[in-house]
Amino acid sequence: MTVIESHILAAIRRIPRAKVSTYGAVARAAGYPGNARRVAAALHGSTGLPWHRVLGAGGEIKLRGDFAFEQKFRLQSEGVTFRGRRVNMRQHEFKFPAAKRRAR
DNA sequence: AGGGTGACGATCA
DNA sequence: ATGATCGCCACCC
Numbered sequence: 563m564t565v566i567e568s569h570i571l572a573a574i575r576r577i578p579r580a581k582v583s584t585y586g587a588v589a590r591a592a593g594y595p596g597n598a599r600r601v602a603a604a605l606h607g608s609t610g611l612p613w614h615r616v617l618g619a620g621g622e623i624k625l626r627g628d629f630a631f632e633q634k635f636r637l638q639s640e641g642v643t644f645r646g647r648r649v650n651m652r653q654h655e656f657k658f659p660a661a662k663r664r665a666r
Numbered sequence: 667a668g669g670g671t672g673a674c675g676a677t678c679a
Numbered sequence: 680a681t682g683a684t685c686g687c688c689a690c691c692c
Contacts, residue, residue: 616673619674
């Protein structure tokens with residue numbers, strides 16, 4: 563568990579129920595702008611997180627196959643509405659408080 | 667050290 | 680909308 567990873571996971575845990583965010587936004591909120599890929603990687607190897615509340619830019623589901631179905635199902639269960647593969651961000655995006663960049 | 671990788675993102679044809 | 684391309688960056692050989 564690296565420090566960057568712990569910061570990223572902490573940010574993800576702050577996303578409230580029925581709200582969503584994006585890989586890029588989580589990276590910025592954790593203090594690591596430009597590290598969207600780290601967010602995805604951290605998510606991939608962790609458990610017990612609201613992983614389904616993290617989407618690609620524009621509110622698009624980036625997973626494919628069964629995982630994509632699972633994510634959509636979980637979100638809809640929380641009341642998040644979809645327009646095809648995307649969620650209405652105007653309505654469901656969680657706005658993180660501004661965060662400062664962290665040292666790498 | 668150097669090259670490949672990816673649940674990314676922005677841009678363009 | 681869809682696919683290609685390029686920029687990006689920590690990880691893992």
